[in-house]
Amino acid sequence: MDLLKLTREKCASLKDTDSRPGLEAVILHIEISEKHYELGRQLGEYLYTDVIYRTNQAYEGALKEAYRVLAGKEPSSKSPYQIERHLEQGKLLKERVLLQLRNYRTEWRNKSTHDYQLFFSAQEALLAIVSVSAFFNILLDQMLEKHAYEMEKSRSEQQLQSSPPNAADYRALTFAQQCVQLLTKFSENIAPGDSTTKFEYELLGQLAGFIEQVDPQIKATTTPVIRHGTQRMEADLLLQKEDSTVLIEVKRPSLDKKRRIRDGLQQVKAYMAASGIKDAIIFMPPRLSEEGLEVTEVTEDSGDRDNKIVIVAPIKF
16 A cells, blocks of 8 residues: 555645645655654654654654644644644544654654754654554545535535425425435536545535535534444444434445445444444435435334335336
8 A cells, every 4th residue: 555645646636735735745744654664764763753744744744734624724823733633622533643743743753853962773763654644544534524525615605595305395205205305316416426436424524414405403522432332333423403314324335235224234234233223324425426226125123113224226126
């Protein structure tokens, strides 16, 4: 896996935002850290410490751009410590991202900042490059999701004045049925190819933004963590309205649609068993604009109340 290539691809999706210069600077710091690492093997171990100084710059730059996107505020007047504190205490970072942030901060940034006599080895330099690259990549996922969410809400505001929630027949549906309608409407509104060309977190952000814009009574939570004993699972989307909850598992279309749907069934069954949620939808958006959606219902006996899984996909399952 080429982490730097993947990073560039994700940053390209944010090229039309105010974060572009900052993201390009982060990539440059990572590139230079890699060059210092190679030079260290040839010219001397002192260059491995320079690797850490560059990865520190990448780390702090990534935090500033995350603050710009996730908090919606200008980072230039804030110190790295203030930004870290805001992102952590404001619970703006997902659990997985926060774990990587704390790991890099503890193992490399803090050590190199507070001990000017410290020297790093080749292994430590390599781990720092991998660590900051991985942190930046999963942080970019969350930034892409938030950007897609905001863009979709803005785009849909004018287009959906006559949205389903204004209709009496929509209000008469169960919440799970309303969710099916919303997913169908979303499929009609996304651009052809979006479901396959966007990164997964972009698609989730776009979907969450659309749903909350169309029906403001719905709270959409992306990648909710479900815990069962020591087991930790991460679903795609959790929709809540009053006392009702529906799990959504999003599957990007592929040539073998049925296999992907079967995979989705196994996943949502595990989520439902762990969470106690009784309604779930497996959603596969169309790959082509001319593809229609089929709705298939699957009911499973779970004791006091049957689990209901609905498949919304461009194929009859």
